[in-house]
Amino acid sequence: MLQIVTGTCFCDSCVTAAKAEGFDLKAAQRAMLPLAGWLSTNDDLAGEHYLQLLRASNTSAEAVLLHHPEIFDWLKFRCNSMTRMFARVHDTVTSIKPKIDVRLNAFIYDAWKLAGIDCTALAPHLGSIRSSNYDEQEGRIGYMEHKRQFLLAVRAGAGDDILFLSSIGIRPKATPELVRKGVVISSECGADGLSLGHYDGALLHLLEAIGDGLRDADVTVR
Numbered sequence: 001m002l003q004i005v006t007g008t009c010f011c012d013s014c015v016t017a018a019k020a021e022g023f024d025l026k027a028a029q030r031a032m033l034p035l036a037g038w039l040s041t042n043d044d045l046a047g048e049h050y051l052q053l054l055r056a057s058n059t060s061a062e063a064v065l066l067h068h069p070e071i072f073d074w075l076k077f078r079c080n081s082m083t084r085m086f087a088r089v090h091d092t093v094t095s096i097k098p099k100i101d102v103r104l105n106a107f108i109y110d111a112w113k114l115a116g117i118d119c120t121a122l123a124p125h126l127g128s129i130r131s132s133n134y135d136e137q138e139g140r141i142g143y144m145e146h147k148r149q150f151l152l153a154v155r156a157g158a159g160d161d162i163l164f165l166s167s168i169g170i171r172p173k174a175t176p177e178l179v180r181k182g183v184v185i186s187s188e189c190g191a192d193g194l195s196l197g198h199y200d201g202a203l204l205h206l207l208e209a210i211g212d213g214l215r216d217a218d219v220t221v222r
């Protein structure tokens with residue numbers, strides 16, 4: 001989480017946008033600069049010592065945020081900025097074509113709020129969400145719970161009503177067993193549809209496993 005302080009924008013437009021929501025971006029920049037310096041070089045022995053202690057400790061994310069409230073404020077600003085952008089895009093395109101579907105391609109599976117993606121705030125400005133999780137292609141059955149957690153995180157954030165598509169990784173490193181499992185997990189997590197990534201590299205038996213998974217999940221395909 002600390003790594004995020006090493007890259008962001010502090011231009012006048014960002015400072016003005018932050019000020020409009022009561023956030024002093026310049027003050028946050030001053031507060032984050034020492035951390036960014038420690039993370040970027042190992043010249044500062046005291047800073048390096050602090051980071052080594054932190055990394056080897058069981059300090060929680062909450063504890064870090066309490067100690068660095070400017071990071072929390074900045075994360076909120078990043079989420080608000082992304083949400084405003086989606087809202088503008090959604091308002092504009094639906095004013096031209098009311099039934100158009102503005103879809104979030106959700107391709108960050110862990111710590112996505114660090115990237116400003118807040119599904120709860122975004123949901124009213126989206127037509128649908130597509131998970132781009134292809135954990136099947138990791139080739140490991142133990143990894144499939146990671147897929148389940150991500151799909152559940154989307155539902156927990158965006159709610160049960162939004163149209164939600166899951167994707168299945170069907171590249172050669174996946175196996176029929178994993179593809180089948182991925183389809184069942186998608187169904188169990190409330191996916192409304194499936195997309196396949198990426199069928200140009202898929203083997204026939206992996207495509208057939210999609211059908212097997214749909215039968216296992218006992219779903220209706222329309």
Ligand SMILES: [Zn+2]
Pocket residue numbers: 009010011012013014015
């Ligand atoms: Zn900027």
